[in-house]
Amino acid sequence: MKNSYFDLIEQSYYFPQEGFDLRDNYLTFHGVSLKHLIDKHGTPFRFIYLPKIGDQIKKARNLFNRAIKNNAYKGSYKYCYVTKCNHFYHVVNEALKQDVEIETSSSFDIDLILDLHKKGKLDKDRMVIHNGYKTDEYLRKIIHLKEFGFHNSIIVLDSPNEIDRISKLRTKQKLKIGLRMAINEEAQSAYYTSRLGIPHSEILNLFKDKILDNNKVELKMLHFFVDSGIKDTPYYWGEFQRALNVYVELKKECKDLDSFNLGGGFPIRNHLGFEYNYEYMINEIIKNIKDTCSSENVLEPNIFTEFGKYTVGEAGAIIFQVLEQKKQNDTELWYIINNSLMNTIPDAWSIQEKFILLPINKWDKPYCRVNIGGISCDHSDYYNSEDFNQEVLLPTYSKKDKEPLYIGFFHTGAYQDSVSGYGGIKHCLIPSPKHVIIDRDEMGNIVDTVYREEQSVNEMFNILGYNEK
Numbered sequence: 001m002k003n004s005y006f007d008l009i010e011q012s013y014y015f016p017q018e019g020f021d022l023r024d025n026y027l028t029f030h031g032v033s034l035k036h037l038i039d040k041h042g043t044p045f046r047f048i049y050l051p052k053i054g055d056q057i058k059k060a061r062n063l064f065n066r067a068i069k070n071n072a073y074k075g076s077y078k079y080c081y082v083t084k085c086n087h088f089y090h091v092v093n094e095a096l097k098q099d100v101e102i103e104t105s106s107s108f109d110i111d112l113i114l115d116l117h118k119k120g121k122l123d124k125d126r127m128v129i130h131n132g133y134k135t136d137e138y139l140r141k142i143i144h145l146k147e148f149g150f151h152n153s154i155i156v157l158d159s160p161n162e163i164d165r166i167s168k169l170r171t172k173q174k175l176k177i178g179l180r181m182a183i184n185e186e187a188q189s190a191y192y193t194s195r196l197g198i199p200h201s202e203i204l205n206l207f208k209d210k211i212l213d214n215n216k217v218e219l220k221m222l223h224f225f226v227d228s229g230i231k232d233t234p235y236y237w238g239e240f241q242r243a244l245n246v247y248v249e250l251k252k253e254c255k256d257l258d259s260f261n262l263g264g265g266f267p268i269r270n271h272l273g274f275e276y277n278y279e280y281m282i283n284e285i286i287k288n289i290k291d292t293c294s295s296e297n298v299l300e301p302n303i304f305t306e307f308g309k310y311t312v313g314e315a316g317a318i319i320f321q322v323l324e325q326k327k328q329n330d331t332e333l334w335y336i337i338n339n340s341l342m343n344t345i346p347d348a349w350s351i352q353e354k355f356i357l358l359p360i361n362k363w364d365k366p367y368c369r370v371n372i373g374g375i376s377c378d379h380s381d382y383y384n385s386e387d388f389n390q391e392v393l394l395p396t397y398s399k400k401d402k403e404p405l406y407i408g409f410f411h412t413g414a415y416q417d418s419v420s421g422y423g424g425i426k427h428c429l430i431p432s433p434k435h436v437i438i439d440r441d442e443m444g445n446i447v448d449t450v451y452r453e454e455q456s457v458n459e460m461f462n463i464l465g466y467n468e469k
Helices: 005-012 034-041 051-070 089-096 107-118 136-148 161-167 200-211 234-253 278-295 309-315 346-350 416-420 457-464
Strands: 020-023 026-029 045-049 077-082 101-104 128-130 153-157 175-181 217-225 259-263 302-307 316-327 333-337 356-359 367-373 392-395 406-410 434-440 446-452
Touching (some): 005 392, 026 034, 026 406, 034 316, 034 406, 034 434, 034 446, 045 309, 051 077, 051 278, 051 302, 051 309, 077 089, 101 107, 107 136, 128 136, 136 153, 136 161, 153 217, 161 175, 161 200, 175 200, 175 259, 200 234, 217 234, 217 302, 234 259, 309 316, 346 416, 356 392
Parallel strands (some): 077 101, 077 302, 101 128, 128 153, 153 175, 175 217, 217 259, 259 302, 333 367
Antiparallel strands (some): 316 333, 356 406, 367 392, 434 446
């Protein structure tokens, strides 16, 4: 009878598959030996595999450009990287190597752009899309960026009062703006219409009343964002078509309008059985825009996408060691890991986000159902929901084994560090894990460097004020 963990995976999924394989009975990630990293860096540690970022950008861009060509579409395609998804310099710099445009969300993002420009990583011709609520400080910095020479900066208005505030500003040149359309949320949401954006029924009147004859601004973009992402569902296509109809009506009144921004990103793989037809979805998007515009005798817009999670999510992972097995009753077995899940992958705790969970070793061992618990004292510090019912399946192991069991949560490169407060105070004063950057040199050899060591007691005490003199 085949009952090893490897047999389970091989019988349940296509394996090996993109990004995951075995070498000498140890898991590899895009050809990187995880055993080597464990032996070198210990656990826990998180890492980012930089080459995956460029691969994702190229994949989406190629599919959009192919669909544009196949549909004889007259507009162009622009790929935007959403900085809030992962602000680390090494990540943003990797994305910029692919000539992406940039989307900002808050005041400090403008300082980030100016710093990248100073370093020679980002030129003034780059398109910068400014989303988010415009505080006075954020708006002031956006104007400064524009006057500094970033002439392709577009301010996406999130509410009608922002146009009033912009109109009162003293600016040396006309500002390019966009309008964000508020979408109706999915049926299971706690509210009906998103607080973000302007109701679709008000957009045309807002343009006529406050933008059409306003010599301080020119409308360039309509933006809409579906929080659940770009999915082949009646809900998504309904909101998409509503936004497209608003664009057409606006375009008939505004000759400057030329861009349609598909906020909300593509999903990423969160389990080994993940299936998503990117090529089909992209072709349908292009085809629908073209058909609608052609039927209304309107020129097709340039298409913008804002991909953050899709860009960096699949590049990240975090590796733990199982410290102990605890059987609390006749049926439930706990694997206790050497850090806190709440601290390191907070989306799994807060919004029940799923990640690919795999053992690094012991694939030849039998498997069993387990719950994974962190070492914090919080009841909610656990992970127990995967494809296989409500408990996770992982290899069994014995206390007599020379090597402990290591496990990895994969595709954690988006949001986890910013949501958990990277480098800050963590629950139960459990330190942030070591952070490793993995790249490849010109010869294709793997290069791993420590970006930051595991958080120390003194680093925490400095934040808490214990080291003040």
